[in-house]
Amino acid sequence: MKRIVLFSGGSACRSINVALCRSGADVTRVVPAWDSGGSSKVIRERLPILSVGDIRQALMTMAHGEGCAGDVVKICNARLSANLGFDDARKEFLFYAEGRHPLLERMEPGLRGAILNYLNTFAASVGRDFDFRHGSVGNFILTGACVAHNGDVNTAIFVFRKLCGIGGNVWPSSCDNDLVLSATLRDGRRLAPQDVITSMGAEDAKVGIADVELAGAGQNPPVANPAVLDAIARADLIAFGPGSLFTSILPHLLVADIVSAIAKANCPKVFIGNILQCRETMGLTLEDVLAAADLHVRKGGGTSNLFTFVLANRMLFPFEKTVGTFPYLRENRQEKNGRHIVKGEFEDAWSRGQHDGDAIAAALLKIASGDASDA
Template sequence: MAASRLPHIVLFSGGTACRALNIALCALPVRLTRVVPAWDSGGSSKVIRDSLDVLSVGDIRQALMTMAHGEGRAGDVVKVCNVRLTSGSEADARTEFAFYAEGRHPLLERMEPGLRGAILNYLRIFRAAVGPDFDFRNGSVGNFILTGAHLAHNGEINTAIFVFRKLCDIAGHVWPSSAMSGLDLSAALNDGRTVAGQHRMTALEDRDGAAGIREIALAGPDGGTARANEAVLESLESADAVVFGPGSFFTSVLPHLLVEGIVPAIARNRQARRVFVGNILQCRETRGLDLARMVEIAGALWRGNGGGERRPFTDILANRQLLPFEKTVGAFAYLSTGALEKAASTLGATVTTGEFEDPWQRGHHDGAAVANALISLLPG
């Protein structure tokens, strides 16, 4: 079947939680587009973002590397892009970066000259932009290359991603839901306090997690609106399925609905299935919530951001609860379904319950099981 006629799945997600699903979908006859957050404010991305005032690229790079893994791309470029520098001294990290930027690493030395030249050019652009005092420790070489490409192509992140995909020979698409830099995510807690920053929300302290998140807000530069990436809107036009999750509910999944233009674009595609994939476990963001309440929150946000009378989800995938009592994996309990059938009926969605937990990794999704469930929802 021609690639353009394969079913097109658009997956709104964050980072590691949907890794298994991404890899499983790469093995099936589908076209896959990942839409990732543009408001990452922690780790290596934070250091780059604060230094250069550019779009955070960490989630983009991670999704591209997952796509490469799923497609069986294990060449030298992918290996270089997967490298994380030492977390030792600043001097050691700077020396290690130079080993790559000056082309002395064996992986770079044996590359075809065109590939090698492009990578070195982006690394040198990045080094010149951040200056001599930049802290390279624990930094991702892939983040440095992608940011260098972003700078080289006049701040056009979509062009930078296109070039990065070509360097790594990746077929699948990855786009940030907004191409704007400087987006800030925040949460208002039920006790009236506010938590600012995606990285703080994903690591809520026990007191904050116990209070619970009442609502979230996504602000653009100077408090303006976060506008949708045109590449995402174009992808949604041709989608046969639009999938939300799995992933951190309040930081990786729900905020996409706050990006101006996303919800109306989904609503305009009347043929696509709209699927919410429930998580396996609670997390710091969702302690005490159940799946029914989560889809109700998502439904309210959908209606408030241009969804109109169109139902937010046609289908909800829920992990089967096999025990009649609460059980935990580490610090977190399994996510209960709650009054899911009632919530789904109110939203006009159908619930599919399955054993979606990976039998080898407790608390994680079985990517193949979820992927097969998604495929079964597509027509013919």
């Protein structure tokens, strides 16, 4: 059983995570803790807690890959209505928190009691004026568990996994609860926090991102999660991507000790290239993306060429082609800088612009086994 560590955001590597689980790999997902949008934003504005949205998404992906589709997973994957009034949204939350949902009613008492305890801990912590609209029930449970365990997110994740029957691990790269991501554009302007960067307009996207910074209150550097450092030390392969380059992938490299731990790990380190450009990478080639990765490796205290393998989607046409508004990410065929470029038809045949999880998983497992002969 190969131990694979995936540094990613919450959703972009979903198909790869699922395929690796179904292949029998021992998967650890490492996800961001600096999300400042969506349901996580409302919770972070109310409580001194790190973002749980990407953690919960990754846990639900892990559950799907492992074939866990029980009542607890269904509850944790539920979301409250977005089109209700404030009071009606609270009533919908209480339908869960008071145990009146049919899935909760039929659970064995221990599971039901634990979930209700965490939901009610959450409700007591956020107060009666909290806006529950469009909130994730899983986020509420995970946050309630974190509060109940004195803010220890690793313990909360462990309990959440046990409730759902999930075997794989999901950890934030840092347990710091006050991290803020900021980006410097090529014209010197700064954008912050994370949700402002991801929603930047088309003109800012044309200017492009030069680099990103990740810091807590008082500009303190983020501290690495010990569970992540342990997973890195035991890994048979470490992979970064796919996902939003500057907001989901590269900031992991800025967490103290992450780069040095990866450099020391005696295993292949793989960068998974995106299929398409996105708003954060408009006009960039794969080599530009790798140059940005090298820059942030150096900012994280390492040297270039941390990644020994690169998975690159093979281009099947000699002209620019788009999916929606975004072109495919292309190579510009410059020096490989000592990296082993593994080219393959990695695009999903049924979802244009997305990765074929089975193809990527097969390539990763082949590299982990020491065989990249067809690269």
